[in-house]
Amino acid sequence: MRVALTLEQCWHRVPGGSATSILRLAEALVARDDVEVVGVAARHGEPPAPSFVPPVPVAHLPLPRLALYEAWHALRRPRVEAATGPVDLVHATAVAVPGSRAPLVVTVHDLAFRAEPGHATRHGLRFFRRGTELTRRHARLVLVPSEASARECEEAGIGRDRLRVVPWGVTPQVVTEAQRSDVRARHRLERPYVLFVGTVEPRKNLPRVVEAVAALDRPDVELVLVGAEGWNEDLGALLARLPGRVRALGFLPPDDLAPLYEEAAAVAYPSLREGFGLPVLEAMAQGAPVVTSAGTATEEVAGDAAVLVEPTSVDAIAAGLEGLLADPAAAASLGRRARDRAAGFTWARTAEQTVAAYREALT
Incomplete structure (x- = not known):
């Protein structure tokens, strides 16, 4: 299957753990022979920081990030396929939910803004709320990294039947x-x-x-x-x-x-x-x-x-x-x-469970 993976977090000022998790997942998917991954991102004049360079080809849509996010959430355009060509499935790896003709899988890392709205800016709250609503309406499956996030999604109206807990992994480093x-x-x-x-x-x-x-x-x-x-x-x-x-x-x-x-x-x-x-x-x-x-x-x-x-x-x-x-x-x-x-948390396991969710979303 050919999957479009949103990778815009790699260009964020503060990429954070979500960008790290997305990159490690992309690396683990590339290592498999049953899925082809193409990244999708906004228009940028520069590559991301060296630590956040994606391991897959990235197709860029013509809008800069803020305009792209607003267009996706308000108009559901431009569609991912305008940059990537035909794909079997789109995986939105965060709450910026793109428009597409293909089936949609969304990763929700957390919904902390619902419990602590004061921790986000006014614009951030609007963005998070709209992304969560689009996820609830359009995602065939929603991937979460923990049971805690699964409970938050249920409270936000996303049925448990559409939630799949896919924990993240880690790669231990040998340190001299x-x-x-x-x-x-x-x-x-x-x-x-x-x-x-x-x-x-x-x-x-x-x-x-x-x-x-x-x-x-x-x-x-x-x-x-x-x-x-x-x-x-x-x-x-x-x-x-x-x-x-x-x-x-x-x-x-x-x-x-x-x-x-x-x-x-x-x-x-x-x-x-x-x-x-x-x-x-x-x-x-x-x-x-x-x-x-x-x-x-x-x-x-x-x-x-x-x-x-x-x-x-x-x-x-x-x-x-x-x-x-x-x-x-x-x-x-x-x-x-x-x-x-x-040692029980591996990115290979994360990729295995993610691909299983892709297959389920396509049935």
Whole structure:
């Protein structure tokens, strides 16, 4: 079958975990011999950042992104086929839902905007609501990365009979001692550190992470932040709460992340709401001890191989971190369990379940 895969997220200012998941899925689909994938995106004058270059040919429609998204959602045009030629199926990999004559499969990563509308801009809310409504009307199947996202979709009126849970995968990296030393030296990481990886935006819960680290009686431990500045958070004000003990590294390429995970005394990811929580799985795959949220999608990912805490409680986050920092042997044991659990999440499995959904949508 020939499938058109929307890849516009690769050009977003903050690609995030959704773009990473789409690229890894595309790579896994390319490795198969039962599906041909062509990407589709808006008009761009430049390629995406090197870390987000798609592994498949990309057909570009004539409109720039904002105009394309508006046209898709208001007019259902231009159709995907205007750029790709005939396709058997269109897979909208996010909530920008394209027009097409072919059957439609949509990936919904999460519907966080419904629970926390204040975390999105006015334009973002309108866009998300329209995309969700188009998904409800037109998608033959809706793929979600977790049961948490499946429940959100049901609450939004998408029947369970059209939902398929397709978890994301991870590719563990082999990290050498030289790479660990290089990353520490380049980023001047001389002390034990708690690592946070994620876009700086409200649902990632970074203010409570900062407060939790500040509450620890461990002046030798610093907080290392990795991720692009997003929206509705004042990063400067957050950093001021932890003077001399926080280092913001900004967005880093994937090759830097694996050694950072492995060198971390703990990884903190107590997000308020996630569709999946890819940094949790990436950290686990490198054997890092993780503190993450109970009662969210990240608990589905972590199972019993992470410290689960109430994400709205600074005391709970601090206690989770302190337990790992105070007992390195227990932290190492947790990291080994995490690595073992992460081994069950592969992109090949994600691709297998995705292709099964394609076939089902075409019957």
